[in-house]
Amino acid sequence: MQIASLFEQKKTVLSFEVFPPKKTSSIDTIFKTLEELEGLHPDFISVTYGAGGNAGDTSTCDIASVIKHTYKIEPVAHLTCVNYTKDEIDRILDRLKENEIDNILALRGDINPSLSPKKHFHYASELVSYIKNKGGFHVSGACYPEGHVNAGSLEEDIKFLKMKVDAGAKHLITQLFFDNKYFYSFLEKVREIGITVPIEAGIMPVVNKAQIERMVTLCGASIPAKLSKMLQRYENTPEALKEAGIEYAIEQITDLISRGVDGIHLYTMNNSYIARKISEKVKGLL
Numbered sequence: 056m057q058i059a060s061l062f063e064q065k066k067t068v069l070s071f072e073v074f075p076p077k078k079t080s081s082i083d084t085i086f087k088t089l090e091e092l093e094g095l096h097p098d099f100i101s102v103t104y105g106a107g108g109n110a111g112d113t114s115t116c117d118i119a120s121v122i123k124h125t126y127k128i129e130p131v132a133h134l135t136c137v138n139y140t141k142d143e144i145d146r147i148l149d150r151l152k153e154n155e156i157d158n159i160l161a162l163r164g165d166i167n168p169s170l171s172p173k174k175h176f177h178y179a180s181e182l183v184s185y186i187k188n189k190g191g192f193h194v195s196g197a198c199y200p201e202g203h204v205n206a207g208s209l210e211e212d213i214k215f216l217k218m219k220v221d222a223g224a225k226h227l228i229t230q231l232f233f234d235n236k237y238f239y240s241f242l243e244k245v246r247e248i249g250i251t252v253p254i255e256a257g258i259m260p261v262v263n264k265a266q267i268e269r270m271v272t273l274c275g276a277s278i279p280a281k282l283s284k285m286l287q288r289y290e291n292t293p294e295a296l297k298e299a300g301i302e303y304a305i306e307q308i309t310d311l312i313s314r315g316v317d318g319i320h321l322y323t324m325n326n327s328y329i330a331r332k333i334s335e336k337v338k339g340l341l
């Protein structure tokens with residue numbers, strides 16, 4: 056099933072994101088997480104590929120296949136392109152097809168300083184066109200309410216986003232953000248320039264200080280004063296920080312849903328406890 060139909064049927068889509076476990080840990084850890092996430096009935100689950108610039112491998116496809124065939128939930132496989140040749144991308148696409156995976160989140164990929172890019176693809180929009188030309192997949196893309204960290208300006212970034220949508224991206228997921236005001240003003244700008252596809256808000260619950268610091272470096276999200284005070288206050292009490300982080304995400308999501316957002320994409324970081332706490336609170340609002 057292509058996920059476009061979800062946005063036609065539902066008032067607000069709720070989706071989750073997981074990442075493949077590190078090579079040093081067993082693949083079974085993700086199955087336990089998925090079993091727990093299944094009970095929360097998300098509309099789809101996406102699986103990252105080489106997140107943060109790590110090397111990708113076949114595990115994204117394998118996990119997406121299990122999501123579809125064992126758990127009967129629609130999967131979206133992330134696919135990054137800067138470190139691949141066209142032949143390599145062809146092989147990945149063939150494998151996704153063989154596994155009956157219909158949805159791809161087409162990304163440029165984080166630049167890994169120890170790998171030199173292959174130069175077949177430079178931007179996500181080139182991967183979007185390439186996949187659309189092959190046919191058979193629903194393609195989504197990423198977007199940046201605060202502008203991409205490499206972008207000259209938000210306006211320039213939005214122009215490139217329009218190219219990505221014109222190339223065939225039928226749905227967008229935002230980079231994580233902690234202040235809804237950026238999302239609302241971004242939405243106004245993108246609708247103004249004629250981007251009409253559904254846009255899901257990407258929300259990451261803050262669960263520990265080190266993780267959030269890593270994310271801010273990677274994603275460039277601003278930390279509002281309220282969140283920074285919270286991080287300081289609970290710096291040495293991880294359990295309290297987790298509960299406060301869940302509450303913060305619930306507040307953000309409640310506000311987004313009440314203002315009519317197309318969907319919520321929860322970056323679960325493979326933590327099913329947090330996904331459950333948040334889903335239980337917001338399910339009734341969707």
Ligand SMILES: NC(=O)C1=CN([C@@H]2O[C@H](COP(=O)(O)OP(=O)(O)OC[C@H]3O[C@@H](n4cnc5c(N)ncnc54)[C@H](O)[C@@H]3O)[C@@H](O)[C@H]2O)C=CC1
Nearest residue numbers: 103104106133162163164165178179197203205206212215
């Ligand atoms: N691995 C994963 O699962 C995920 C990774 N990401 C990361 O987000 C980052 C960006 O990915 P995308 O949004 O897919 O990249 P993108 O290619 O859409 O944009 C990347 C940068 O290039 C600029 N740009 C785009 N088209 C351009 C053009 N034609 N000429 C000049 N500049 C252009 C954009 O303004 C932006 O600064 C990457 O770092 C990606 O890995 C985001 C979500 C998930």
Ligand SMILES: Nc1nc(=O)c2c([nH]1)NC[C@@H]1CN(c3ccc(C(=O)N[C@@H](CCC(=O)O)C(=O)O)cc3)CN21
Nearest residue numbers: 074077103105106107108109165230231269273274322
């Ligand atoms: N620039 C960028 N790159 C991404 O990969 C990315 C985004 N932004 N924004 C949204 C999500 C967040 N994602 C991420 C980002 C980092 C890790 C990460 O640090 N993973 C650790 C493992 C963490 C753990 O085991 O707890 C790793 O080392 O792979 C995972 C997913 C993927 N996405």
